[in-house]
Amino acid sequence: MFLGEMAAMGTSFCWAGGSILFAMAGRRIGSYNVNKLRIPIATVFLSIVLLVRYGNLFPTGCDSHALIYLSLSGIIGLAIGDTFYFRCLVILGPRQGSLMMALAPVMTALIAFFMIDERLSLMAIAGIFVTLAGVAWVTTDKKDNADLDRREGSKAFGVLMGVGGAFGQAMGLVLAKEAMGDSFNPMSATLIRMIAAFVAIWIFAAARGEIIDTVKALADKRCLAALSGAAFLGPTIGVWLSLVAVQHTQAGIAATLMSTFPVVIIPLTIIVHKERPSYRAVLGAVIAIAGVAMLFIE
Numbered sequence: 001m002f003l004g005e006m007a008a009m010g011t012s013f014c015w016a017g018g019s020i021l022f023a024m025a026g027r028r029i030g031s032y033n034v035n036k037l038r039i040p041i042a043t044v045f046l047s048i049v050l051l052v053r054y055g056n057l058f059p060t061g062c063d064s065h066a067l068i069y070l071s072l073s074g075i076i077g078l079a080i081g082d083t084f085y086f087r088c089l090v091i092l093g094p095r096q097g098s099l100m101m102a103l104a105p106v107m108t109a110l111i112a113f114f115m116i117d118e119r120l121s122l123m124a125i126a127g128i129f130v131t132l133a134g135v136a137w138v139t140t141d142k143k144d145n146a147d148l149d150r151r152e153g154s155k156a157f158g159v160l161m162g163v164g165g166a167f168g169q170a171m172g173l174v175l176a177k178e179a180m181g182d183s184f185n186p187m188s189a190t191l192i193r194m195i196a197a198f199v200a201i202w203i204f205a206a207a208r209g210e211i212i213d214t215v216k217a218l219a220d221k222r223c224l225a226a227l228s229g230a231a232f233l234g235p236t237i238g239v240w241l242s243l244v245a246v247q248h249t250q251a252g253i254a255a256t257l258m259s260t261f262p263v264v265i266i267p268l269t270i271i272v273h274k275e276r277p278s279y280r281a282v283l284g285a286v287i288a289i290a291g292v293a294m295l296f297i298e
Contacts, residue, residue: 004249005296008257011241016264018234019098023089025226029217031086036205036214038227039078039198042235046191049236058195059188067192069179073172074193078235079200081168084161091158098262100162102135105259107170109252115174120252127294128256134288135262137280173255177246186243194235253295263288
């Protein structure tokens with residue numbers, strides 16, 4: 001009971017920690033390099049987990065339908081969508097950047113409605129909008145004055161990258177849900193998505209002659225430590241939990257619960273940056289939690 005919802009909340013916690021670490025790494029080596037490097041690191045982590053848990057380095061028993069859909073999910077969601085999102089994070093900062101990802105649940109619900117005929121109840125729809133209102137209230141807090149890096153684009157470009165990242169995540173989730181059905185192993189599905197994203201993004205990097213420069217970025221030890229921690233939290237544990245979530249609950253509800261990570265970021269920023277949250281941020285967190293409660297009640 002509530003397995004999908006609990007997995008989605010676990011995803012939110014993983015992505016909150018990962019967002020802070022990815023933003024730190026991105027400001028040292030660039031957002032595009034972050035995505036190129038975190039995917040192979042996560043692929044290694046996932047292969048080790050699969051070997052320990054199931055005795056195989058790579059997934060087995062995957063039919064052509066699941067393989068195609070999961071590969072497309074990885075390319076659209078992880079290679080393309082996350083590249084956009086990380087650039088958005090670097091430009092806008094973790095909290096402002098995460099606001100753009102609040103668009104993902106609405107996009108997910110719409111795509112799921114048209115692609116797999118998944119319909120939400122009125123309570124679920126209300127819960128989604130209450131949750132997103134709380135997230136928006138938190139992430140538009142003017143107290144968030146973190147130093148922003150404009151080398152990767154203007155604020156308007158950062159917003160555009162955020163919209164692209166939200167769409168990529170939404171489409172990736174729905175494609176993965178269609179591929180897995182009710183019984184396909186989410187850990188294996190996560191690794192297939194990661195391998196497809198790995199191949200796609202590194203073919204593109206090779207075509208642009210970026211391989212050597214990207215590998216050189218690993219010489220930054222502090223960045224490598226942040227990147228490894230973020231890769232374990234985000235694309236390894238977080239993405240696996242996100243597939244558990246969409247497999248066991250409706251895609252729109254899962255995406256909404258995952259989108260609460262800007263609220264989870266609040267206590268993390270207190271710990272990491274010694275930042276004291278405003279009353280606005282606290283109120284937004286309470287509103288978001290009320291929306292989450294509505295989704296659980298539904």
